[in-house]
Amino acid sequence: MKNTESAPVRQPDRVLSYFENQRPVLAVVTVSGLIYNLGLVVGPWFEGQLAQCLLDILNGNETFAAMAALCAGYLIAIAVVQGSRFIKRLYVRKFANNINRSMKQVLYANLVRKGKVELEQAGTGTLMTKAISDVDACAEGMRKFTTEIFDTGIALLAYAVMLLGYDWRLALLCLVFAPVSYYIAEQMKTLVQRTGAD
Known part of the structure; x- marks a missing residue:
């Protein structure tokens, strides 16, 4: 079985420390997210080229070979974009699971260090339930934040650049x-x- 121990978080009371602890996973998310979201712009571009090529074929200005080459390029581009989407989603989930595990390790380590009397006074069962729920909510929030950076920010920026390239006005x-x-x-x-x- 694969070892799932993660490096200890330097400052477990700071959310940024958990992001820093997951740099390799976030690097994969960044590369695949950029390919996916920038690749979303490629689909409409190819569709426009395919429509223009069809018109050129109907007018006798282009051959079927040009259309076949465009179709092959389109299929390859879509395959790369969808493959990147799969990798991005997989690693975002991996990131969230790693964060969840790291936060729960810190939580359990803190509970183990407490004395029996202190645990009984604090109502440990209720405290644990609330803390685990908070950890799950925090990890999910970090996952959504990471996803939205790409699915909203980068995608909107890519479409804005594409629009500016077509007609700035x-x-x-x-x-x-x-x-x-x-x-x-x-x-x-x-x-x-x-x-x-x-």
């Missing part, structure tokens, strides 16, 4: 709506929280 017009929608969503969130508190 159209791109600027389209990019106006993202900050406006974020602002409106934040205002709605505040309103909902205020209403829920009443």
